[in-house]
Amino acid sequence: MEHHIDVRDLRKSYGAAVALDGISFRVAPGHVTGFVGPNGAGKTTTMRIILGLAAPTSGTATVAGCTYREVPSPLRLVGSLLDAGAVHPARRADHHLLWLAQATGLSRARVPQVLEVVGLGGVAKKRVGTFSLGMRQRLGIAAALLGDPPILVLDEPTNGLDPEGIWWMRGLLRDLASEGRAILVSSHLMAELEGVASHILVLGRGRILADSTTEELLRHASAGRVLVLTDHAPAALSALAAAAPGRVEPAGPDRVTVAGLTSAQVLRVLEEAHVPLHEVRAYQATLEEAYRDLTVGSVDHAGAGHRGEGARP
Amino acid sequence: MTIVTRSRTGAQPFVALMTAEWTKLRSVRSWWVGLLSSIFIIVVVSLGGASGSTVESLDVTVGPDGEAVTDAFQFVHQPLPGDGSITARVGNFRGTEPLSPWAKAGVIIKDGTSPGAGYAALLVTPDHGMRLQSNFTDDRYVDQTGPADSWLRLTRDGDSVTGWNSRDGRSWREVGTVDVGFGRGPVEVGLFVASPDVFRTERSLAGSSGGSFPTLGTAEFDDVEVKGVSGSTAWASLDVGKPSTPGSATGEATSWTVSGSGDVAPLPPDTDAVRLSLTGVFIGAIPVLAVSVLLITAEFRHGMLAATIAAAPRRRRVVLAKAIVIALTAFAATLLAAAAAFLLSQPILQANGFTPPMYPSRSLLEGPVLRAVLGTAVTVGLLAVLALALGVVLRRSAAAISIVVFLVVLPQLLVAALPVGIGRTLLLFTPGAGFGLQRTTATYEHVTASCLPEDGCLAGGPWLALAAPIVWAAVGLAVALAAIRRRDL
Amino acid sequence: MSYTVRAIRAELTKQRTVPAPTWLLAVTLVALVGIGLAVVGTVDLEHCPPGGCPEDLARHSLTGTVVAQALAALLGVLAVGDEYAHSLVGTTLVAVPRRGAVVLSKVAVTSLLVSAVAVTGVAGVYTIGRTMAPRSGFTTANGYSPLDLSDPTIQRVFGGTVLYLLLVAIIGLGVALLVRETAWATVAVLSMLYMIPVLTQFISDPSWERLLQRLSPSAGLAIQNTVVSANPPLTPWAGLVVTAAYAAVLATAGTLIFIHRDP
Incomplete structure (x- = not known):
């Protein structure tokens, strides 16, 4: 059938x-x-x-x-x-x-x-x-x-x-x-x-x-990105931005993602800049991010409120 | 420091609430369409009603003041050159069955024998006692008439005629003086009998039709005495005007038996030309009333009332604000439509035979017309409040609209299937009674005219008609205010 | 079970499981019987000359039809309008995707309910007419023959009333399919039913009156005439045909709109 x-x-x-x-x-x-x-x-x-x-x-x-x-x-x-x-x-x-x-x-x-x-x-x-x-x-x-x-x-x-x-x-x-x-x-x-x-x-x-x-x-959405967990996100951000301009994004108060650098390269950059960190690993994107990447530019009324009833899990 | 007026609870001033309601009313397109279609229907249907009504221009007798009158009776008369008097005993007043309650037998002084001439008469009737009447419209109750005979006397002094009556022919009582306006010249004096046609109304759902049936009254006159004539002038008898049945008179000198048909009275028109130019209101009001209902039920349905109430914490004030706004809106829309319908109908009606003297041309600003137009608008305004109240209580637009339409339209239709007396009283209690104010035809107590409730002829006259819609609106609003406070949203 | 029969069953359940139709049908019954009772009880023959008035007893006793017709029409309006009011049309069409079957089921169920109540009401009125009217003066001695259902005229009056109410309900349904809104459909239907009867009360030109009576959606009430005047505007059956034409045109137009427009 x-x-x-x-x-x-x-x-x-x-x-x-x-x-x-x-x-x-x-x-x-x-x-x-x-x-x-x-x-x-x-x-x-x-x-x-x-x-x-x-x-x-x-x-x-x-x-x-x-x-x-x-x-x-x-x-x-x-x-x-x-x-x-x-x-x-x-x-x-x-x-x-x-x-x-x-x-x-x-x-x-x-x-x-x-x-x-x-x-x-x-x-x-x-x-x-x-x-x-x-x-x-x-x-x-x-x-x-x-x-x-x-x-x-x-x-x-x-x-x-x-x-x-x-x-x-x-x-x-x-x-x-x-x-x-x-x-x-x-x-x-x-x-x-x-x-x-x-x-x-x-x-x-x-x-x-x-x-x-x-x-x-x-x-596709995680494609080769590296996630850095650190208590000094702003410092990490500026250090990495110097190494990979335009490919660094803050991902939260204590995390930063980088594209175009391997984990080893990221570790080296941060060590040289004396930025303390907890962890560096390959980034696993969420569906939300994949979706955001796809729909940027296709939202008709960006900024307009969502239907309020939907509760996030 | 600027002081802002606020109530203790911190709610908005009432005017702000009303402005908000007006904005809501104004911002829904279908409601505007409803209001405009009301105006449109009122005007168009009224014009249709006017176009669909024609009267044959009859040869109408005109009274001394230019009004349409009936002047037909059996007249036993002789000339009276100057001042003088006539005295007679009248009795054994009988006639065809049924005899009109307003059949007349008595003495009369009239400005000639042509129909429409001025007169003064003292007369007895089967059901309405003894009356002193003059020039058609003036009618005074004088005395009751018992089974015994009545002595009647009229004395003329130039323009003035004074009536006297007696139970025994010896002691006389003056009953009144009327100014007839025939100058000092010669007039005709004599005895007369008239008996108007009896109206019978056939009732059916298609409407009602009035049939009239001729009657003939007969009275015995004795002890007839005329003073002020020179020598013995001969009596003559004739039918003045054209009675439905020819009359007759037999007798001589002081004793006569007179039979007569017809009437001596004003002739009110069969059709009220003003009411006829406002016929569209009954149906045209429906969309306005629907908007009144929707003003509240739409909020129940879309859950908007929660927002409205949040904006104005006291629910009763909200309902009150809505009531005032819709009442004023309905009043204004109807006033506009009714005035337009009246003005546009007049040329159509005139072309269809509604012409003087029976149908004098009317102006919008003359008393009865203004009362009809304003009364119509006030009634629709009150009905709008009732409709809103029904909406609050029932919360269902279809139910509330249907009920308000039933309350207004159905009595008008169903009353035609009820006996006239019951109908005239029942209709007075319906919210649509206010449309009784549309009746502008003058009513005379001494004229048996067709007075059907569906023509706006209600018990108690035009002004009482407004009582019912006021009470309905007030009670409705009170119930609605109680309901909106008690209920959950 | 065939597709349409299933749709009819579902529609019947829909009508049965909300309060409004039951109420409407009950009030229709009360209107028919109650007004019949009031009219037959109060009709007054005293003013009639010897020989009697041409009172039309059968028609008089059915005066309640003037109210019942509006309630029947409302039942038709609500069968469609209520679904639009609560966005149920989509649910209905998902369950019964053929539009024609949906309309057919609504026509069938509305007709069924209205006929059932009309037959009951008319039977009640007939009973009232037979038992009460003689007490109001409609006696054989006064020249009135009692209502008798074996009389073809009486059959036509009472049976025709049932048909008329059914047609009016379908008019309500058709208008609601066109208007898609309960409140304005109610306004339209009530105006249609009452406009011309109210207007003919006022106008006096007989040719206009006849024309309007022939054009009226409520022309079908002529089916109740037993005392036929010399030149009636409409014969009883012609009147019913006028109402039937309104019902057919409105229901067809409504169905076409329903089929071709997205809900």
């Missing part, structure tokens, strides 16, 4: 504004594919097109070879979470899942099962209007899992979750992927995907900036 998501040359423009400028990618089964990019990069638009909620200007998006609208029982093929707020506040949680189950011909016994999976078993009969954002997010996940689908499309699923919830979500995503599902998870915070996504798609200004495995991306 081939349960891919396939996106080919997708374009979407709203009048003169181009939201997606010809993107192509493929989400393979058995992996969590992270879909990252700044706010407004086009992540949600792409997901809406995959789910048939928006028509592309050109190009195609298919799930298991069909466009979403052709799928006879869509919730059995694709589970999705776009907007956790999209629930009727006066409806009970179990009723919300019940109509979804009926719409796709699922047994009503699935409802309590998925509510247990997401930890909402105890509030099944409560009105959704009384739920916190985190609980609504869990309800959204429950709806996505309702049809036990081989494909999952989740837009910012950790929004509004507390640290415990985020930890739970990461575990859930890993488990779902290990069962062989194709999972596309978007986030505007790369750090959230660290240790979960084995494949990363970086979107900026409607274009794919990177499409690679997480390992590769990190290797």
Whole structure:
């Protein structure tokens, strides 16, 4: 069974504004594919097109070879979470899942099962209007899992979750992927995907900036840099800057990274400058840094506030 | 040092709150569209109403003051060259069933026998006692009439006519003097009977139609005595004007049996031309009322109220500020629309036959018209407060909008299916009662005119109409203020 | 189960699991029966000349339709508007991606609910008309025949009322699909239903009045006429056709917009 998501040359423009400028990618089964990019990069638009909620200007998006609208029982093929707020506040949680189950011909016994999976078993009969954002997010996940689908499309699923919830979500995503599902998870915070996504798609200004495995991306971002831990970061900075102009960066109050010098060369420079240090080792970049390197220049509204709900782990 | 006025709690001054609410109202495009569409609908629908209404220009009798009158009755008369008097006993007043409660039998001094001429009359009616009436519009209650006969007397002294009545024909009581204005010249004096058509209203959901049915009244006159005539002048009888049924008179000298149809009274128009030029308000008010509801429900929905309340810690002041802002806005928009609708409708109505004397040309600034236009605007302003209050209490825009529309529009429609008396009273208690102020047709106690509640003819007259919307708005606001303070957001 | 049947089941659950539709249906029932009770109880035949007024008992007893129609229309508005209000349209379309099936399920469920309540309400009104009207003077002695469901005219009046309410609910649905906003859809629907009846109360030119009555979305109320005047603006069935035309045009336009515009 081939349960891919396939996106080919997708374009979407709203009048003169181009939201997606010809993107192509493929989400393979058995992996969590992270879909990252700044706010407004086009992540949600792409997901809406995959789910048939928006028509592309050109190009195609298919799930298991069909466009979403052709799928006879869509919730059995694709589970999705776009907007956790999209629930009727006066409806009970179990009723919300019940109509979804009926719409796709699922047994009503699935409802309590998925509510247990997401930890909402105890509030099944409560009105959704009384739920916190985190609980609504869990309800959204429950709806996505309702049809036990081989494909999952989740837009910012950790929004509004507390640290415990985020930890739970990461575990859930890993488990779902290990069962062989194709999972596309978007986030505007790369750090959230660290240790979960084995494949990363970086979107900026409607274009794919990177499409690679997480390992590769990190290797590329760390490329030959050396990390220096020292209590005298300013002194180290100036000493190294003299040896490798323009390739030295502060990385924290007690650390500095250098590119273009080997560890031995760094040690020698600092010894000569009499800068005490704790450690010199090969630098391991974080996803966040890899992402920052890629998206510099592709942020539409730099300086504008992030959606505040996202909590970092 | 500059002193800034602040309340003890440190909240903003109330004016600042109102300015903030005005800014909010002004900054939502769909709300502006709502306000403008209200103005547009009021004007366009009113003009449609005016265009869709025509009256045939009837040959209307004109009274001494230029007003439209009905002047048709059976008149047994003789000339009276100068001052003098007439005395008669009237009794056994009967007629077709049903006889109009305002059928008239009595003595009259009239400036000739042509319809519309000035007169003074002392008369009895089946249901409204004895009356002294003159020149159509003047009507005074004199006495009750019992089962026994009544003696009536009118004495003329130039322009003045004085009425007298008696229970026994011996002791006389002066009941009043009226100034008729026929100078010192010759007039006609005599006995008369008139019985107006009876209106019957058929009720159906499509509206109501009034049918009128002719009646004929008959009275016996005895002891007829005329003073001031030279020698014995012969009596003559005729129908003045065109009564629905021809009358008749038999008798001689002092004893007569007179049957007559018709009426001697002002003729109010069937249609209120001012109200007709404001018909768009019932429907046109709906968008404004919807904006009033949304002013608060949109905040509930978008969670903006938390921000508003944070900016103004006392919730009740916020609701009050909203109420004042929307009331003034609704008032201003409606005033503009109603004035425009009235002014633009006038030429259309005139072209459709709404012409003097029945429909005198009206100016926006004359009393009843100004009352109609201002009353309409005030009513919509009060309804806007009610709509806002419903929004606060119900928190659901569709529910609040529907209820306020039901309260305003449905009584107007449903009242046509209820008996007229019940309808006139019930409508008075609905918030839309204020639109009763649109009625400008003068009402006369002695005229049985079509007075249907859906035409704005409510129990208690125009001004009482404003009581209901005031009470609805006040009670609504009070409940809303209590609700907003008690509830969690 | 077929695709559309599943969508209908889901829509029925949606309507059942929020309070507003239940309330609306209950109030519709109360309006039909309660107003019928009030009108039949207070109608006054005393002013009528011998021979009786041409009072239309069947139509009178159904006066509550004037209110019930708005509530039925609101049910249609809310079936769509509530989803836009809470961004649920996306959720619905993810579960049922074929737009046509979504509209069809909403039309089917709204029709089902409105018909069920209309049939109940009309049956209640019929019972009131049969038992109470004689006490208000509608007796055989006074020249009124009692309501009788075997009479084809009475069948047309009461059955037609159910059809009319159903069509009005679909008008509400169509308007909401076009407007996508509960509040303004409510304004539009209520204005449509009440504008012309209010206006014809004021205007006096018979040809205008006839024209407006023929164009009115509420022209279908003519189905309730039993005492037919010599030259009515609309025959009962022609009136219902006018309302049906509004429902068809608005629902079609709404569906096309729904299919071709991104939610």
